[in-house]
Every structure is written in structure tokens, then in C-alpha cells.
Amino acid sequence: MRGIQVGQYVKGPKELKVTELPDPTPKPDQYLIEVHAAATNFFDILQIQGKYQNQPPFPWVAGVEFSGIVLATPSASKSPKFPVGSRVFGASQGAYATRVCAAEHELLAVPQGWSFADAAGLFITAPTSYSALVLRADVKAGDWVLVHAAAGGVGLAAVQVAKAFGATVIATAGTPHKLEVARRFGADHVVDYRDPNWPDQVKKLTPKGRGVDIVYDPVGLVDKSTKCVAWNGRILVVGFAAGSIEKVAMNKVLLKNISLVGIHWGAWAKFQKEGIPVVWNGINKLVEQGKFKGTVFSDKEFVGLESVPDALVALGGRETWGKVVVKIPQEGGSKL
Structure with missing residues (x-):
């Protein structure tokens, strides 16, 4: 796969590079996802600089929020919630890549009629x-x-x-x-x-x-x-x-x-797990009623992993609004 791997802390997003990397190996409870869009967050900028409270051990792939298509289901699950081919969005370390692994509780189904770009920025906001x-x-x-x-x-x-x-x-x-x-x-x-x-x-x-x-x-x-x-x-x-x-x-x-x-x-995942489905059921109801729509920044388009540094710079410079999302084209994949 291709991705943005961090082997040492950098001064800023412009130092990030896209390289060829081995495909990630899902743990028994993880899905393998083909990434079609990845969202940027302020904590991504802090993390690559070593300034965030959660710092993975080197080397690690940057990015957390994403959307895409299920390529493989968890080997430990007899009845996975999302079958192969499902359109999903979620949050898991390694989103700035063409493939990412995520556990079931880190994933949700892309709302009907929503693009991958819209869904990529939904999981946190x-x-x-x-x-x-x-x-x-x-x-x-x-x-x-x-x-x-x-x-x-x-x-x-x-x-x-x-x-x-x-x-x-x-x-x-x-x-x-x-x-x-x-x-x-x-x-x-x-x-x-x-x-x-x-x-x-x-x-x-x-x-x-x-x-x-x-x-x-x-x-x-x-x-x-x-x-x-x-x-x-x-x-x-x-x-x-x-x-x-x-x-x-x-x-x-x-x-x-x-x-x-x-x-x-x-x-909430630690202290109030029972509230999580209540929140998402409420959000999904608003989406179905047409009262909640995607907030993707549209003044400028960011396409391809190579545009992630520019997207993070724009986000960090307060030049943007909504969610800054990078579309990640996949060869032979579904349309964005």
C-alpha cells in the first residue's frame, strides 16, 4: 500500500512523505478497509510533532479519521456487522494510507446518499x-x-x-x-x-x-x-x-x-458506553430527516495522499472551515 509513515517526529506537515509500505495485517478482531477519504484534525498536527497525549510507538502511519470499503472481515468473528464490500467510516490510527485496519466499534455504516468525503469527517464532530x-x-x-x-x-x-x-x-x-x-x-x-x-x-x-x-x-x-x-x-x-x-x-x-x-x-467509550448508540441513533435520525449534512470544506479540493501536507497546513493556518477532507483515489475502486 501507499501511506504516510512517521519514523521520527517532524517540525510540521510539510516534512511528511508518501512511501510504499507493506499492507497492514489486521488483528483477529479487526477489519481491513480500503481508504477512499481521510479527514484532517488538529491533533494530527500535534501527533506528528510528538506533542499529543497519545503517541504510538515508531514507526506509525499518520491520520485517524477515514471512510472506505471493507476488504476483509475479522478472522475471529463468525457474524461480522459489516460484510466485505460495505461502505464504512470510522477512526483508527493509520488513516493517511490506501489501507487501514479498524475494530468493529471504530466503524459505522456510511449514511445512505453520503459520499466517502462527507462521511470521512463525521466520526468525531x-x-x-x-x-x-x-x-x-x-x-x-x-x-x-x-x-x-x-x-x-x-x-x-x-x-x-x-x-x-x-x-x-x-x-x-x-x-x-x-x-x-x-x-x-x-x-x-x-x-x-x-x-x-x-x-x-x-x-x-x-x-x-x-x-x-x-x-x-x-x-x-x-x-x-x-x-x-x-x-x-x-x-x-x-x-x-x-x-x-x-x-x-x-x-x-x-x-x-x-x-x-x-x-x-x-x-465516552470508557465511562459511558451505553450512551454511544443513543448518540449515533439520534444523529442517524437527523441525517434521514435531512436535518444534518456533511460539512466538507469545498473552497479548495485535496486529492491524493500527496495533498495531505497541504491540507494539514491549511487546517493549522485557520484558512479553512468545516472538515478538511483528502480524497484518496483507489485504482479500480468505487467513485468518491
Whole structure:
């Protein structure tokens, strides 16, 4: 197969090279997948530099999120969930290659009518946003929801989930183009968070200036968001894309009866396995109803493993929106 193997840490994505590698050998509980698309993530950039919390032993193939076709089922399974030829997507180390191995719990069926590119970016963003808004914040019709970095992968997923449940969405982003993208995916109002007065702007948009009921924050804007959240509001702490872990003035949390709610989807498999099918059943229902669609960055196309470095550079430079996905053509394979 061809893939991007990491034998030593690199300074950045531009140092990554595509080489010929032996085909991966699936463990008894793993499927062998022909990769047709791979999604990029910020943690991919950290991992190749040796800065991520999960660092595989050298050598390893970069990339985690993918979609493709089942080539072989687990040798230890008498009744595999996905027969040979199934269209699947998932997350397993080694996605930046033409073939990858993955266990059954790391895979799901590609939604009907979805392309490989759309599905490749679904495994992390969709459940993060759905579990946060639905299971952690109990979003409902009539709620006002503020989504920060709304043009990002989890942001666009959050906009769609909140709208599907009948909420009014205020989206923030840092450029006019990204604000327009957020509108395109359903945001009712948009606010530029580069404006220091954005909390006031958000509050004025809400009925009688009461503030928003839910804040979805993957950036690190919790403290400022306390200024525009309503009484009994919920602030979802999703991540710290701004680069630093902020400190919050807890008197604000006390005075407004605010709930600060953490959400780490990656830990659900360890602490709350029973919630995983609930989340995915909910997502699949939204997909079937046409209320949730793929969020693939379409301003520029990335095709072939050789374009992975450029895709990661674009992602790391904040030049993109949605999910940056690399299409990986396969000789004689299905269309992307």
C-alpha cells in the first residue's frame, strides 16, 4: 500500500512523505478497509510533532479519521456487522494510507446518499456536538444557542443539531466568509468575535436582552460568554482552540446560576458506553430527516495522499472551515 509513515517526529506537515509500505495485517478482531477519504484534525498536527497525549510507538502511519470499503472481515468473528464490500467510516490510527485496519466499534455504516468525503469527517464532530447539546445541555425548541467558532467542524455540526431541535442559533466566527458559511448551514444570526463588544451584540439579539440559554464553546471563551448567558444558562466546555486553558471568574457563575458543563466525546467509550448508540441513533435520525449534512470544506479540493501536507497546513493556518477532507483515489475502486 501507499501511506504516510512517521519514523521520527517532524517540525510540521510539510516534512511528511508518501512511501510504499507493506499492507497492514489486521488483528483477529479487526477489519481491513480500503481508504477512499481521510479527514484532517488538529491533533494530527500535534501527533506528528510528538506533542499529543497519545503517541504510538515508531514507526506509525499518520491520520485517524477515514471512510472506505471493507476488504476483509475479522478472522475471529463468525457474524461480522459489516460484510466485505460495505461502505464504512470510522477512526483508527493509520488513516493517511490506501489501507487501514479498524475494530468493529471504530466503524459505522456510511449514511445512505453520503459520499466517502462527507462521511470521512463525521466520526468525531457529529457525536461531539450532538452529545454536548442534547445529552449534556438538554437543548429544546425555543432555546437560544450561541455557537462559537461556528464555521469549524464541530461548530457547523452544533449549528445543525441546535436548529434540528428547534433552537435559535447565534453563530460567531472571525471572518465575513466564515460567518456566511455559518449562515449557509442554518445560523439565524452571526457575530464577529474579533469585535471586543461581541457579548453585548449577542445579548441584544435575544428576547428582551435576556441572553442565551446555551453556549457551545470549543475555543476558550467561557469567561466572556458569562456576560451574555441567561439566568440558569448552560455553558458547554468543548475545547480550547484558542491555544490556552482559560480561567473563569466563578462569581459570575454563581450570580447567574450558570452551569459549566464539560464534554469529552473521546472518553465516552470508557465511562459511558451505553450512551454511544443513543448518540449515533439520534444523529442517524437527523441525517434521514435531512436535518444534518456533511460539512466538507469545498473552497479548495485535496486529492491524493500527496495533498495531505497541504491540507494539514491549511487546517493549522485557520484558512479553512468545516472538515478538511483528502480524497484518496483507489485504482479500480468505487467513485468518491
